[in-house]
Amino acid sequence: MLTAKNIHVRLGKTEILHGIDIAASQDHFTVIIGPNGSGKTTLLRALTGEIGFDGDVHLNGVNIASARPVELASLRGVLPQAANLSFPFTVHEVVRLGLTTGVQTDTDVPGRIGQALAAVDMGGFGGRLYQELSGGEQQRVQLARVLAQVWEPVFEGLPRCLFLDEPISSLDIKHQLQIMQIARRYADAGGGVVAILHDLNLTAHYADHVVLMSQGRVHASGAPKEVLTPENLETVYGCPMAVGQVPPGMDFFVLPLIDAARRGLASPKLAVSN
Amino acid sequence: MRHVKMTKSCRLECRFLLQSVLAAMIALPLVSFPAHAEGASAQRVLAIGGAVTEIVYALGQQDRLVGRDSTSNHPPEAAALPSVGYIRALSPEGVLSVKPDLILARENNGPPEAVEVLKSTGVRWVDVPDDFTLEGIDENITIIAKELGVPDKGEALKKKVAVDIAKARARLASIERKHKVMFVLALTDDKVNTAGTNTAASNIIELAGGDNVITEFSGYKQISNEAVIEAAPDIIVMMNGRGESADHDSPNALLEAHPALSQTPAVKNGNIIRMDGLLLLGFGPRTGEAISKLAEAFYGHEH
Amino acid sequence: MSISLNAAAVPPADMQSGDRTVFARRTIALLTIVLLITALLSLASGATDTSAVSVVWALISGQDDLISAVERVVILDIRMPRTLLGMMIGASLAVSGATMQGLFRNPLADPGIVGVSAGAGLGAVSFIVLGGSVLAPVAALFGIYHVPFAAFLGGLVFTFALYRISTSNGRTSVATMLLAGIALGAMAGAFTGLLIFWADDNQLRDLTFWGLGSVAGATWPKVLAVAPIILPILFFAPFMARGLNAMTLGEATAQHLGIHVQIFKRVAIVMVAAATGASVAVSGGIGFVGIVVPHLLRLSIGPDHRYLLPACALLGAIMLLFADAIARQIVAPAELPIGIVTATVGAPFFLWILLRRRGLMDI
Numbered sequence: 024m025l026t027a028k029n030i031h032v033r034l035g036k037t038e039i040l041h042g043i044d045i046a047a048s049q050d051h052f053t054v055i056i057g058p059n060g061s062g063k064t065t066l067l068r069a070l071t072g073e074i075g076f077d078g079d080v081h082l083n084g085v086n087i088a089s090a091r092p093v094e095l096a097s098l099r100g101v102l103p104q105a106a107n108l109s110f111p112f113t114v115h116e117v118v119r120l121g122l123t124t125g126v127q128t129d130t131d132v133p134g135r136i137g138q139a140l141a142a143v144d145m146g147g148f149g150g151r152l153y154q155e156l157s158g159g160e161q162q163r164v165q166l167a168r169v170l171a172q173v174w175e176p177v178f179e180g181l182p183r184c185l186f187l188d189e190p191i192s193s194l195d196i197k198h199q200l201q202i203m204q205i206a207r208r209y210a211d212a213g214g215g216v217v218a219i220l221h222d223l224n225l226t227a228h229y230a231d232h233v234v235l236m237s238q239g240r241v242h243a244s245g246a247p248k249e250v251l252t253p254e255n256l257e258t259v260y261g262c263p264m265a266v267g268q269v270p271p272g273m274d275f276f277v278l279p280l281i282d283a284a285r286r287g288l289a290s291p292k293l294a295v296s297n
Numbered sequence: 298m299r300h301v302k303m304t305k306s307c308r309l310e311c312r313f314l315l316q317s318v319l320a321a322m323i324a325l326p327l328v329s330f331p332a333h334a335e336g337a338s339a340q341r342v343l344a345i346g347g348a349v350t351e352i353v354y355a356l357g358q359q360d361r362l363v364g365r366d367s368t369s370n371h372p373p374e375a376a377a378l379p380s381v382g383y384i385r386a387l388s389p390e391g392v393l394s395v396k397p398d399l400i401l402a403r404e405n406n407g408p409p410e411a412v413e414v415l416k417s418t419g420v421r422w423v424d425v426p427d428d429f430t431l432e433g434i435d436e437n438i439t440i441i442a443k444e445l446g447v448p449d450k451g452e453a454l455k456k457k458v459a460v461d462i463a464k465a466r467a468r469l470a471s472i473e474r475k476h477k478v479m480f481v482l483a484l485t486d487d488k489v490n491t492a493g494t495n496t497a498a499s500n501i502i503e504l505a506g507g508d509n510v511i512t513e514f515s516g517y518k519q520i521s522n523e524a525v526i527e528a529a530p531d532i533i534v535m536m537n538g539r540g541e542s543a544d545h546d547s548p549n550a551l552l553e554a555h556p557a558l559s560q561t562p563a564v565k566n567g568n569i570i571r572m573d574g575l576l577l578l579g580f581g582p583r584t585g586e587a588i589s590k591l592a593e594a595f596y597g598h599e600h
Numbered sequence: 601m602s603i604s605l606n607a608a609a610v611p612p613a614d615m616q617s618g619d620r621t622v623f624a625r626r627t628i629a630l631l632t633i634v635l636l637i638t639a640l641l642s643l644a645s646g647a648t649d650t651s652a653v654s655v656v657w658a659l660i661s662g663q664d665d666l667i668s669a670v671e672r673v674v675i676l677d678i679r680m681p682r683t684l685l686g687m688m689i690g691a692s693l694a695v696s697g698a699t700m701q702g703l704f705r706n707p708l709a710d711p712g713i714v715g716v717s718a719g720a721g722l723g724a725v726s727f728i729v730l731g732g733s734v735l736a737p738v739a740a741l742f743g744i745y746h747v748p749f750a751a752f753l754g755g756l757v758f759t760f761a762l763y764r765i766s767t768s769n770g771r772t773s774v775a776t777m778l779l780a781g782i783a784l785g786a787m788a789g790a791f792t793g794l795l796i797f798w799a800d801d802n803q804l805r806d807l808t809f810w811g812l813g814s815v816a817g818a819t820w821p822k823v824l825a826v827a828p829i830i831l832p833i834l835f836f837a838p839f840m841a842r843g844l845n846a847m848t849l850g851e852a853t854a855q856h857l858g859i860h861v862q863i864f865k866r867v868a869i870v871m872v873a874a875a876t877g878a879s880v881a882v883s884g885g886i887g888f889v890g891i892v893v894p895h896l897l898r899l900s901i902g903p904d905h906r907y908l909l910p911a912c913a914l915l916g917a918i919m920l921l922f923a924d925a926i927a928r929q930i931v932a933p934a935e936l937p938i939g940i941v942t943a944t945v946g947a948p949f950f951l952w953i954l955l956r957r958r959g960l961m962d963i
Contacts, residue, residue, distance in 0.1 A: 096858030110903035115618030124858035149618035382934030391933035394647035409744040418673040
């Protein structure tokens with residue numbers, strides 16, 4: 024679905040990305056991880072056509088460097104890290120922006136907006152002013168907007184892709200899980216998801232394919248178990264990690280019971296040691 | 298979705314279109330209506346320009362006036378007439394609302410579009426020249442008197458004005474040395490705005506026997522403080538209300554505090570003359586009075 | 601930011617869906633009716649007490665001799681062009697303001713921000729002062745309309761310069777436009793100062809009155825000159841609505857939503873420059889309409905440009921006709937320049953906007 028070869032990005036005189044190759048398939052939830060400054064957001068910007076780059080990026084066979092914005096808008100949705108609004112839009116109107124280019128003309132607009140808001144657990148918030156919401160709520164509204172844009176994971180035989188830049192950074196644990204669920208289901212239904220995440224545990228549990236970045240290069244990529252090894256993580260993050268076991272001397276930790284949460288999300292259950 | 302591209306050639310085309318439309322509009326002849334009331338029987342006269350109003354009053358025809366402009370403040374009774382605003386910012390409907398059948402307008406009226414619209418109504422519009430000379434005054438009186446149908450009163454007024462002016466200038470034959478005079482139009486922000494050649498101010502000063510000291514330019518302009526000191530006028534003439542301090546005991550305090558003006562012989566000797574603006578510069582029927590007052594102020598103490 | 605409610609718990613007290621479409625449509629219908637009424641009132645009122653009804657009736661029924669030449673001129677050559685021009689100018693200033701605010705994502709951007717007002721002012725002043733001397737041959741080409749033409753040209757030239765300065769590699773930076781606009785404005789001010797120095801007394805008065813703005817000089821040639829520019833732009837503006845809405849989230853997201861941002865910016869700037877340039881050219885400097893009208897409407901029908909732009913056109917026209925009615929009646933038979941009226945009402949309102957926004961968010 025998405026293939027990128029030899030991506031170089033220069034900002035001013037400095038080269039940020041040094042020849043990145045990355046591929047994301049449909050049905051897959053691809054997660055990009057790495058420390059600050061490794062070039063994750065820059066890579067995402069290149070893949071979505073926001074900044075210029077040297078190299079080759081194809082989405083569903085379309086060369087994104089030469090495609091028209093309308094074409095790309097029908098193939099993928101992009102969730103940025105932050106969004107500031109200068110005007111008093113309501114939540115309903117913000118989500119409606121996702122339907123700007125009206126990709127499918129027979130869309131039931133209010134219905135779609137309602138569905139998108141319900142998916143991010145913001146049903147009934149349509150009448151609220153976006154500026155009055157908390158950071159986490161605003162982030163969820165933005166995701167609803169992206170979902171409204173590319174609601175069907177597969178459309179006219181082509182998979183669509185969600186590009187998410189740190190979609191859960193301002194959310195509480197319950198909503199973090201909820202968002203990860205949405206991404207998971209999107210991939211399961213045939214779409215593609217490419218997300219930048221900081222949380223290694225959630226990455227380990229939800230991702231199909233992990234790309235570990237370091238200093239503008241891909242350090243490792245593959246299945247989570249292959250990439251998230253103590254050696255890789257220590258090299259890249261500069262900090263020793265325990266994978267799959269409780270580190271000695273740490274006798275208090277909190278982890279969400281993801282499977283239980285998946286089944287109801289009525290009340291998140293947390294595993295607390297002792 | 299179609300993308301609209303506004304290329305450079307498209308913009309040039311738009312500009313060309315605008316030019317053509319404007320040119321076509323100007324080329325179209327204005328619709329003209331036959332002129333209405335003969336001037337002689339005009340009963341509703343609108344006077345635009347201070348001197349014009351003065352002349353109408355001087356000809357005794359003030360009962361026929363229905364309106365004036367904002368510069369017409371003499372005689373005081375004229376203030377009771379409705380004002381159609383500033384002579385260069387006339388409003389067509391405003392002018393028409395006083396229902397004039399004759400409009401006497403000093404030259405330099407405007408804006409031109411308003412004047413065109415007014416002329417197109419067929420109301421008689423007469424331009425009265427504004428060339429601040431003695432001949433100009435005569436011409437003004439002749440034109441206005443003819444329009445109002447009182448040519449003999451006009452002749453009488455012209456004679457009276459000529460006599461006044463002659464009397465005022467009589468003493469000038471015997472003066473030995475002409476004083477250097479500077480007209481200061483405004484003193485805002487301590488910047489000296491003065492009259493050069495070819496102005497009403499320089500003409501009236503010369504008529505009153507003075508020597509307008511600023512000759513390097515024409516029109517009213519701001520000059521530097523050093524130029525003021527260079528010029529060293531013996532007498533300064535100003536309009537009422539300009540450069541006056543609020544302190545009645547020393548009305549010239551602002552001039553005395555000015556770095557350059559305070560160095561001039563005029564300010565040192567207290568030779569500052571103030572006069573009403575319309576009287577001084579209007580070049581209307583009271584010109585004789587203006588010359589007389591100025592001459593008296595210039596040379597009166599020398600006799 | 602307010603504290604968020606736990607999403608699964610209490611839903612918000614106001615259960616509106618947040619879709620203001622119906623209200624917006626109704627408001628637009630209402631504004632249309634108000635505009636029609638205001639336009640008719642504008643035709644029916646003026647310093648003379650000419651009855652529009654009787655004149656129109658006489659003309660329609662072919663009984664020309666019933667009305668005098670004066671009455672005919674008052675209705676056909678004074679009030680009609682004035683009403684039409686006032687509506688077009690009010691609409692174009694308000695729509696241009698809304699467009700610029702959407703483009704710059706700032707509710708305080710006014711239509712002149714693209715440099716058009718500074719350029720128009722410089723063009724007008726140049727021809728007012730030099731039209732009788734140095735520029736006389738050029739002025740002669742356009743007769744009594746040389747000043748409006750110069751203003752329009754000046755506005756376009758300045759906008760073009762500003763656009764070129766802010767665009768490199770095909771990308772236009774609105775931030776650069778803002779700053780460069782300040783620089784160009786200062787340059788225009790310097791040249792204008794020089795021209796003011798050279799001006800004689802009469803020209804100075806003319807400059808001042810031009811700057812204050814007026815619809816009093818409305819004539820049919822002016823109406824017919826600006827209509828082909830302003831009317832198409834007013835009809836085209838709603839097509840910009842989608843792009844302007846998308847731009848609210850920033851240029852990057854707008855591009856992701858399918859808008860070709862660089863082309864869109866170019867089109868928006870040209871639109872605003874032409875419409876504002878034409879308006880300023882024939883009426884001088886009329887301020888605040890471009891800020892007050894969009895802001896008022898955003899507070900009531902919301903910032904969705906699909907409805908905001910048409911509503912701005914309507915309310916802008918209404919507001920200008922109102923201001924014009926005040927301008928020509930309040931000191932009749934003299935007239936106030938309309939810019940004074942819009943400033944007297946607009947400036948305090950502008951301050952109010954600023955004071956209210958201090959607490960809400962940073963611009």
